[in-house]
Amino acid sequence: MALGLTGYVVLAIILLTVAAFFMARSRAKSTAGGDIRLLHSLPNYYGYNAAMFAAVPAFGVLMIWLLAQPMIIENSVFKLIPERIVSEGSSRGLVMSDVRRVAEGLDIAVAQGALTDDEADNIRTEFKDVRSILGSVGVALGSNVEPEVLYAAQQYRAKSETGTFWMSVAVVALAALGAALAIFVTNADFRARNTVERGALALLILAASLAILTTVGIVLSMLFESINFFRLHPWTDFFFGGSWAPNFRGDSDLSILPLLWGTLYISVIALLVAVPIGLFAAIYLSEYAGPKTRSAAKPLLEILAGIPTIVYGLFALLTVGPALVSIFGRGEAGLLGVDWMSGATAVLTAGLVMGIMLIPFVSSLSDDIINAVPQSMRDGSFGLGATHSETIRQVVLPAALPGIVGAVLLAASRAIGETMIVVLGAGAIAKFSLNPLEAMTTITTRIVSQLTGDTDFASPETLVAFALGLTLFVLTLGLNVLALYIVRKYREQYE
Amino acid sequence: MNDMRILERDVDTNTIKIAARGVQVYYGDNHAIKDVDVDIQDKTVTAFIGPSGCGKSTFLRCLNRMNDTIDVCRVEGDIHIDGEDIYDKRVDPVQLRAKVGMVFQKPNPFPKSIYDNVAYGPRIHGLAKNKAELDEIVENALRRAAIWSEVKDRLTAPGTGLSGGQQQRLCIARAVATEPEVLLMDEPCSALDPIATAQVEELIDELRQNYSVVIVTHSMQQAARVSQKTAFFHLGNLVEYGETGNIFTNPEDPRTESYITGRIG
Structure with a gap:
């Protein structure tokens, strides 16, 4: 595909940056009379400085412009659409997306030669079948194009074109200006090294703040959607109601409690599996295994952590579930001759498999923590005539306990947030039950099912997913903070 | 009898508690202890001195x-305690x-x-029949380690909260509580300040009445202060072993003299 105007702008900035680098470097050398010992910084620093001034502001403005332009243009085009077009049951947002689609279609048609640039600007629905022209280049439209929509789309294109043109001018000018300024200040006394240092610092701060801002953004978006949900649905039902029965015709029971029950029940079973096995594995690896066994067994155990959770889900559905059914189900044909379990999906299935998934998590963290217990503790215990297992039980584990609790809490927060295993292994029935052989459902499973399929983002049945997600987030965040606090407190004890 | 012990004097008894013959220790390929013969007497403080890495702690x-807890370590030769070979398979x-x-x-x-620190040994070895007896063992051990008066009001407080000197005396109390016959001390004062060191040294002298004490130390003054017998190790060899007074005033081996006067080490 040929480069768009924006592509050429990026190319121009890069060229300007490279040119600025070399020009600043050679200017620095020449102001020092060829003796680079007279320069404040190494010549390359002058180059980096100029390159930085050329590229950073230009790319910054480019990015902001690219983000802001569609919003501004959409706002102005918006006013062109008369009330009549916004028909019953539809909204301005939908009409706007039609406008965008027609505008894109016109672009593609021009690119493929189905229309000339001039035709695209002046075409009228009265004279030509715009829908079939756009259809011929691969842009299918749901209905015939209204003249107003077409006009809005043409306006949209025209404004975009002007905007992009001015953006190119501004950005390239900015790059040139920055480069010129940096080259102008370059002389033997200019402290380019310090400027580059500040640039490096700014880059690192930017990376750190992007990560944090993204988190804040995610939380805020969840928060706003949750607020929307609570406008449509009573919060008392969400937090204190007793049943989960979404109904897409409206009037649903949307209570988190049955889901929370399923989530916690499955997580508890998973931890009952993962904590003893993981902890014992960690004790063996860190206390008894020789260096050879350890170096072989530890990576093998950690392979478990690399298996995608969807694979665990399949394992639950196809292997563990049927195996459990053959033990607890099938009446006389089963191993126990009972008929307690009807389907492969059950709390126990999901819990067992999730427990297996968490084993490496618990063992790897506990192993690190047990290794951090100073050898002098073990020596002290051995020196008093304690056996190895007495030493572990009475000295090593109590010393490592806070860290192990932290590891278990981290594992718990993974279990609560786990999705694929429960989607495949736990079933879809929301209920309060103590029977681990019954199918139950979890918060994550319901989020998936509320948001898949044909959804309308204005109904409480869909928006409840955000409230569920937010609750889940708060829950796991709390567990993580608690776990990290405990682990950190423990670390301080020995350092 | 080893000819290095001719000059002995001032020792309470002549009972030999530990007899080592031809002891060799290897760490992998590294020959750490070379053919060491030594007789350690009962109710005596024996000091092992020598430069770092000379093998005194290893011995x-x-x-x-x-050393059994270290995988690469291998011990050869005979070590008898009360005439019993401690490296025998049945031990x-x-x-x-x-x-x-x-x-x-x-x-x-x-x-x-x-409390639990001191009671640890008696508990795992079943030395106390009931709680009252255990209380008594703990109190006696703490008294013998000269720390009872400082901790008697806070026996339930964590042992890690004590000062360095108190912690070391607590560790001595813990070792004493299991009623050992020999007490090995590996540089017990190296992490302590002079006041705590003096307390521990006083304690070592008292412990001599009941135990055979073997102490490894880097401080020659400490060896001179607390021990009756001194062994000087150098590069894995036992260079000289004898009466502490003699070792410090009249060493036979030139290497001992060099070390004591500060020329090697």
Whole structure:
């Protein structure tokens, strides 16, 4: 595909940056009379400085412009659409997306030669079948194009074109200006090294703040959607109601409690599996295994952590579930001759498999923590005539306990947030039950099912997913903070 | 009898508690202890001195088989305690360590209460029939380690909360509580200040009445102050062993003299 105007702008900035680098470097050398010992910084620093001034502001403005332009243009085009077009049951947002689609279609048609640039600007629905022209280049439209929509789309294109043109001018000018300024200040006394240092610092701060801002953004978006949900649905039902029965015709029971029950029940079973096995594995690896066994067994155990959770889900559905059914189900044909379990999906299935998934998590963290217990503790215990297992039980584990609790809490927060295993292994029935052989459902499973399929983002049945997600987030965040606090407190004890 | 012990005097008894013959220790390919013969007497403080890496701590750890916990370590030769070969296959190293207590360089109280730290040994060896007896054992051990008056009001407080000197005395109390016959001390004062060191040294002198004490130390003054017999190790060899007074005033081997006067080490 040929480069768009924006592509050429990026190319121009890069060229300007490279040119600025070399020009600043050679200017620095020449102001020092060829003796680079007279320069404040190494010549390359002058180059980096100029390159930085050329590229950073230009790319910054480019990015902001690219983000802001569609919003501004959409706002102005918006006013062109008369009330009549916004028909019953539809909204301005939908009409706007039609406008965008027609505008894109016109672009593609021009690119493929189905229309000339001039035709695209002046075409009228009265004279030509715009829908079939756009259809011929691969842009299918749901209905015939209204003249107003077409006009809005043409306006949209025209404004975009002007905007992009001015953006190119501004950005390239900015790059040139920055480069010129940096080259102008370059002389033997200019402290380019310090400027580059500040640039490096700014880059690192930017990376750190992007990560944090993204988190804040995610939380805020969840928060706003949750607020929307609570406008449509009573919060008392969400937090204190007793049943989960979404109904897409409206009037649903949307209570988190049955889901929370399923989530916690499955997580508890998973931890009952993962904590003893993981902890014992960690004790063996860190206390008894020789260096050879350890170096072989530890990576093998950690392979478990690399298996995608969807694979665990399949394992639950196809292997563990049927195996459990053959033990607890099938009446006389089963191993126990009972008929307690009807389907492969059950709390126990999901819990067992999730427990297996968490084993490496618990063992790897506990192993690190047990290794951090100073050898002098073990020596002290051995020196008093304690056996190895007495030493572990009475000295090593109590010393490592806070860290192990932290590891278990981290594992718990993974279990609560786990999705694929429960989607495949736990079933879809929301209920309060103590029977681990019954199918139950979890918060994550319901989020998936509320948001898949044909959804309308204005109904409480869909928006409840955000409230569920937010609750889940708060829950796991709390567990993580608690776990990290405990682990950190423990670390301080020995350092 | 070893000819290095001719000059002995001022020792309470002549009973030999530990007899080592031809002891060799290897760490992998590294020959750490070379053919050491030594007789350690009962109710005596024996000091092992020598420059860092000379093998004195390694030899000490042979005496209660603590080297068994190090995979690459291999011990050859005979070590007899009360005439019994401690490296015999029938000897349980766990039982041996109950008989030969050890105090380490760095105070290493367990992350438990002061009481539980001292009661640890008696509990695992079943030395007390009931709670009252255990209380008595703990109190006696703490009294003998000269720390009872400082901790008697806070026996339930964690042992790690004590000061360095108190922690080391707690560790000594912990070792004493299992009623060992030999007490091995691996540089017990290296992490302590002079006041705590003086307290521990006083304690060592008192412990001599009941135990055979073997102490590894880097401080020659300390060896001179607390011990009756001194052994000088150099590069894995036992260079000289004898009466402490003689070793420090009239060493036979030129290497001993060089070390004591500060020329090597």
